[in-house]
Amino acid sequence: MAVPKELHRVGAGQLFCLLFLSRFLLVLAVNSRFSDGGSILDNILSELAAFAANFLLVLPVWAMHRRRPGLDLLDQAYLAWGKAAVAVCLFYALYLVAVNWYYLSLFQLYIGNVIEVRTPVWVVAAGVLVMACYGALRGVEAILRASGVILAALCAGLVFIVALLLPKIDPLHFEPLLYHGPQQALSGLVLFLSHNTGIVSLGLLLPLVRGRKKLGFAVWNTGICVTLAVLLVVIVGVAGDYLEGQLFPVYTASAMAEAGPFQRLDAFYLGMWMMGLFMKVSFDLYLISYCITKCWNERAGKLSIFAAAVFIAAGAQLSVVDRAVQGVLHGLWFFGTLSAVATLALPLLVLFSDRWKAGRAARKGGAG
């Protein structure tokens, strides 16, 4: 398998900053309509369950890393299955393309339905993708270094908005958890797990990571859970039932924040989403090129960045204009299945195949 050139080791802190950004994006885009429209507060339970599930889901990837620390998921698939591992590389590249369809189309829906910019929505998407290609071409170190800076800006923006919303919280807006049944909590759990590419990213990049990976993972997982819980409590406390009719509840709540004479601060929300999306797409495009480089060569990897960007643009645009595609892409089963395969099934298969091959070799060696 071809090895991408100029790969430096990356710090665990930087990687988890970026993964935090990726999941933070999901938090910003929490969408009542696409997640069954129950009580938004129940998403706290979903996130708590996702928090616990993530510790379990990472185990296969972690076991693979412990077994062969210098090899990533794709290399280990190659060891286990030989040239058939090309299919694994392609699967992960396509999986990442599909995930970015989702994120970009969600952003396009937000821009088109909520912000209503004068620029055509597809131009906005194209702008994001062009910049994301630039980011991906600059390499993983550049993206990860920038993620730290952007995460700091995002956190500052979030703290600012939350601090401005705190005085507006009305305790009467809170309902007991699971008041409308467990449906919302369950669909929220699937939503949070199915759109999380963090574990796949770890599978691909763990060999390059130096530093305290276990601690980083724990802080990342806990941090995002706490952030989401705080955000949900604040927005529900501010707007209550009103949010359930809103397409993007976090946006609606952030638009209610006021700071002195400034009565609309939703621009912060737009800025946070835009920056987060840019980093997420850049990183995933880089990972796509990483997968393709493993199959073929560096040149193909670089070209795949542009090809993937075109696919993402086309897919996202299609899901914006075609309601049937939108239903599939934003439904839970599609990404639920894909993510189950990418995060759990494939790493487990690779791990077991490798162990089985090793065991067979040991038996042969013993017999010899």
Place this chain on the structure above:
Amino acid sequence: MEEPNQISKDLLENLVALRGQFENCMDFMMREFCIGENRAALAAIDGLVNKQIVAQGIMNPILGATLPEGSPQERFSYIRDHALSTVDQVQIRTLGDVTDRIFSGFVVLLMDGCDWGIAFGVQGFSFRGISEPSNEVMQRGSREGFVEPCLINMSMIRRRMRTPKLKFEKMEIGALSKTGVVLCYLENAAAPEVLEEVRANLRQIQEESVLAAGYLAPFLERKGIFNGAGLSERPDTVCGKIAEGRVAILVDGTPNVLIVPHLFIENFQSFDDYAIRPFYATFTRCLKMIAFFLAMFLPGLYVATVTFHPELLPETLLIKIAQAEASTPFPVMTEAIVIHLIYEIMREAGLRVPRPLSHAVSIVGALVIGDTAVTSGLIGSPTLLVVALTALSSYATPQLYESIALARLIFIVAGGVAGLWGVTLGMAAVAVGICAESVYRVPFSAPVSPFRLWNMRDTFLRASWRILSRRTETVQDLPGAHVRRR
């Protein structure tokens, strides 16, 4: 067998060769005289040597010396070892060396019957005296700034770092100008890889002439919008940087010294920060960072907000802006671009115009832009205010001026065409651009990203010297640096 350009034993042959090389050079001086029964000649360039020292330190002792009997070689050796009172003298053997030395302000003495010569360092050309740097003004600290001759600049650095570990390595760059370039570093601080990379970068330069430090900068820095090679006119600043493991490049004939590796955060630091009290230095650093943000993004954000998101503005401010813009014929984006261009033209004119005319330029600029354009209704006063604030802010970080001047035009267009999402996307791209680069294997964005808390003591903050002096860190110790420590 003699080498083709070896100094000949026949003085006449040497003189013919030299006269041939210096034909039509009216500043070339040749003085022929006799040492005993042997003919001799002194060659130099008029204006590069101190004629008084030549007369008193070379000619008088030679002509007044009692020479021993013997061969011309023995007599010449006697003159070299016993007769002369000059300090800096070198024995040379080729005609190439003769011309090189002559161009460097040496006087060369040749004697008939000897296949070697003596070059005396008696440089005496005029140069600007040491004065306060005009582009790097500081409130505290030394008033000395670099001057054009490299030797004097070296002496200014040496006076501040009295250690043999301070090294000066000379190179010559430029096929025509043969400009002296000196690498200056602290042996125990600079990383060998960084030094080797700097040497290699300088060696690959194929320019005909090097007339300023800016000729070398592109070969030493990264290809990005922000500068990867620092520039300083102050010996104290250069000494501080050298102590941190950086390499200074002195170029003969220019008062600016290049410093590599240069990190992004250094654009917000100045020598004054270390001479004033820490809390105020921290405050000024934060101000500079805010000024950078304003200078780079404010016009773009203003255009985006006014054009696409007026709901973000407080009501009273929005009404004022709307009133001002209602009377102007152009969109806000066009206004902002035009005023910026006019401002840049004024600035360029103010820089290049002869000093007596600079007041006229200022008056015309202030009247045309500040008053007439607004009263005639061509430009809105809020836009003018934003541009004025931007212009002021950009001078808080002078090293970033060029990058900011161009980038803000791009941000104005992004804000005017796409609104806040365009500006935000641009900001993220700038962040990636800064973070993507490495200068001499050190991340350009260090120590902010990769982040290290300890390094914050001299990044956003300027801690007290009690804390700073606890541990001296070199540039290769920064997080993410792929350079081994000494």
